Amino acid sequence: MRAFLSVVGLELKALVRSKAALLLLVAAVAWTAAFPSLVTGDGTVAGARELDIHFSLGGVFALLVVALLASATGSLARERAEKRLQLTLVRPVGRVALILGKVVAHVVVGAVVLAVACDILAARVDLATPCRHVLAPILPSVQEEAERMYAVYLADTNTPAAVRHAPKATVLRLLANRAIDRYETVATNAVARWRFAAPGDAVRFRFTNTFEMRQDVCGVLRSGAAASVVSNTTQAVVLFPFRGESAELSFENRGTSALMFRPRRDIQVLRTADAFAWNLLRAYVVLVAVLALVVSLGLLLGACLSRPVALFVAFVTLVVGEMSPSVVEQYPDELETNLADRVGLAITRGAAAVTRPVSAASPLEALAKDECVEPASVAGLVCANLVVAPLLLALLGAALLPRKQDDLV
Amino acid sequence: METLEHADPNYTKFPARRRALRPDFAIMCGMEKTKQTLGGAPHAAPNVIELTDVRKTFRDFWLRPTVKAVDGLSLSVRKGEVFGLLGPNGSGKSTTIKMILGLLSPSGGKISLFGRPPRAAEARRRLGYLPELSYLHPFLTAQETLGYYAGLSDLPRAEAKARTRELLAMVGLSDVAKRPVGGFSKGMARRVALAAALIGKPDLLVLDEPTSGLDPISTKEVKLLVKALRAGGMTILTTSHLLADAQEICDRVMILNHGACVAEGKVSELGTSLEDFFLAKVDDAKDFTLAPFLAG
Structure with a gap:
């Protein structure tokens, strides 16, 4: 334990005395403090607040990810290249403890800088503003819907041969992507119904598709005896009394044309949760956990690659991890592409699958929209990103470090 | 068993030096890899370091062998002795030391x-x-440097502080204990490194070119320190290019060339200067000729 603490202390001193920590702190304070005066929103108080939360904290987080990834990647690689690592490795300190000590030091610096940014943000927003749980309608699972669509496709004589002869798992994956974005059409004067498992509370009902797509929204939302008019002037976000263990919402289209909704994305019920202050705290914990994962990845790369190569791989991983979900979302149908595209998509899909837990972990969007960063997901993310992943990556790094010493990697 | 004179390719080049050698200096020629110990009573002290037929081949990314750095090396270092590992550049000294340290x-x-x-x-x-x-x-x-290495050696905090003070005083750096070592001269940094090596109260001290970069006074101090540590019962393994220094501080030496041992024995039983003996055993001058320059 004493050896581990010594490594933490050394790394902290390195970060502080190289002025890296100070520069990060100054940049974070300057960005967070100056952001409201640099950017103007849509003119509304709510819009400005949403922008502020999303981008001031998001900017600091992005800065920390880049800076700490570079620092962590260089830390071990530089020590090895400059042969200082020899003097550490001949002491009775385990390689895992060495890597974890460096992870802890970097995470501490990141956590302090992020805490300062959160404090500055907290000073100018109302901490008592309630946040809300986001509830989706009760629908068959994506997989069930995909199976159902697959059966329909096979029964249909017009289904292309390429689909019939493609592996079932591939087609199911494509159909599952479609199921997420499946549209439900509500014809004029028709009624669509969605059930929610929601305890009694005042709720908001909203459509998350863009306002331009809702030009013709004109209808009535009902829950039991209560009803509320939805129109494009209310921007489809209305306060609605919503009571009962589970309840049914119905929407009657009174517009002049048919409306299309994506029930998995556009129909959400929000239920009052705790105050913004707690939400901010949960978001902070999740962000720190993501930083731990990023730092651990950097140290793993630093353990098994030379410094320039490790830095290159680290940032390519970061970019691919950040972009691959959008690429996969934009180009979901591999059956329609040629071989080269399919190979590229397979690689991107693999990267997206690996990095999804991290890229999906960003709580800033929820925080900006006053949606609850769910405690259950916080616990899971913290356990995975702050404990399990750093430990596994440290074990892997410790196994590869001697091979690098032997110039085998 | 092959005699020294026949085995040594340098015999004709340094006849006077070879004849000056005492026959009881233990020699092992690299080709046979069989040690011929001709003198000295067997030592009762237990071995601190034991190498048996150790080989090291560096490989490239595709695991193809590139350099054979150490080739079938066997040695033992007994408790309380100062053992010198000597050899020209690229002879495998550093690789051997790194393997002993567990770095390779x-x-x-x-x-x-x-x-x-x-x-x-x-x-x-x-x-x-x-x-x-x-x-x-x-x-x-x-001070922090010694504190850091004391922490890595699991020394309790109070003991680490006391030992840091003691060692800084020993290497004469008490006055600059709170100055960053980045601003130290090479000699001062060397002394800090030496104190750091001693912070964990080691039983075995491995010194790689301990007097490298030191002025004559500091070199003398290091040699005195090594003698004092040996007198205290510490086992020391050292490498050095300065053969006079090695002769002064080492009890036994081993000479490496091309990754193999070419000679090993007690310094006290060497009837000539270590430098002469070394040059006789390790002469790669044939790879390096001044003739074209001299002729020009």
Whole structure:
């Protein structure tokens, strides 16, 4: 334990005395403090607040990810290249403890800088503003819907041969992507119904598709005896009394044309949760956990690659991890592409699958929209990103470090 | 068994020096890899370092062998002795030391430190290491540097503080204990590194070119320190290019060339200067000729 603490202390001193920590702190304070005066929103108080939360904290987080990834990647690689690592490795300190000590030091610096940014943000927003749980309608699972669509496709004589002869798992994956974005059409004067498992509370009902797509929204939302008019002037976000263990919402289209909704994305019920202050705290914990994962990845790369190569791989991983979900979302149908595209998509899909837990972990969007960063997901993310992943990556790094010493990697 | 004169290719080049050698200096020629110990009573002290037929081949990314750095090396260092590992550049000294320290894995053979594998924590707890260059963290003060290595050696905090004070006084750096070592001269940094090597109260001290970069006074002090540590019962393994220094401080030496042992024995039983003996055993001058320059 004493050896581990010594490594933490050394790394902290390195970060502080190289002025890296100070520069990060100054940049974070300057960005967070100056952001409201640099950017103007849509003119509304709510819009400005949403922008502020999303981008001031998001900017600091992005800065920390880049800076700490570079620092962590260089830390071990530089020590090895400059042969200082020899003097550490001949002491009775385990390689895992060495890597974890460096992870802890970097995470501490990141956590302090992020805490300062959160404090500055907290000073100018109302901490008592309630946040809300986001509830989706009760629908068959994506997989069930995909199976159902697959059966329909096979029964249909017009289904292309390429689909019939493609592996079932591939087609199911494509159909599952479609199921997420499946549209439900509500014809004029028709009624669509969605059930929610929601305890009694005042709720908001909203459509998350863009306002331009809702030009013709004109209808009535009902829950039991209560009803509320939805129109494009209310921007489809209305306060609605919503009571009962589970309840049914119905929407009657009174517009002049048919409306299309994506029930998995556009129909959400929000239920009052705790105050913004707690939400901010949960978001902070999740962000720190993501930083731990990023730092651990950097140290793993630093353990098994030379410094320039490790830095290159680290940032390519970061970019691919950040972009691959959008690429996969934009180009979901591999059956329609040629071989080269399919190979590229397979690689991107693999990267997206690996990095999804991290890229999906960003709580800033929820925080900006006053949606609850769910405690259950916080616990899971913290356990995975702050404990399990750093430990596994440290074990892997410790196994590869001697091979690098032997110039085998 | 082949005699020294027949085995040594340098015999004709340095006849006077070869004849000056005492026959009781233990010699092992690299070709046969069989040790011929001609003198000295068997030592009763247990071995601190034991290398048996150790080989090290460096490989490239595709695991193809590139350099055979150590080739079938066997040696043992007894408790309380100062053992010198000598040889020209590229002879495998540093690779051998790194394998002994557990920084490199041998490609073959067996290494034990205090009867344990070199990477065992129990072995490392009893080990101090001074590398060829000091490799200190420039942003730490001398005091913090020793505190850091004391922490890595699991020394209790109070003991670490006391020992730091004691060692800084010993190497004459008490006055600059709170200055970052990045601003130290090479000699001062070397002294900090030496103190860091001793901070964990090691039983075995590995010194890689301990007097490298030191002025004559500091060199003398280091030699005195090594003698004092030996008198205190510490086992010391050292490498040096300064053969006069090695002759002064070492009890036994081993000469390496091309990764193999070419000679080994007690310095006290060497009837000539170590430098003469070394040049006789290790002469790669045939690879390097001044003739074209001299002719021009």
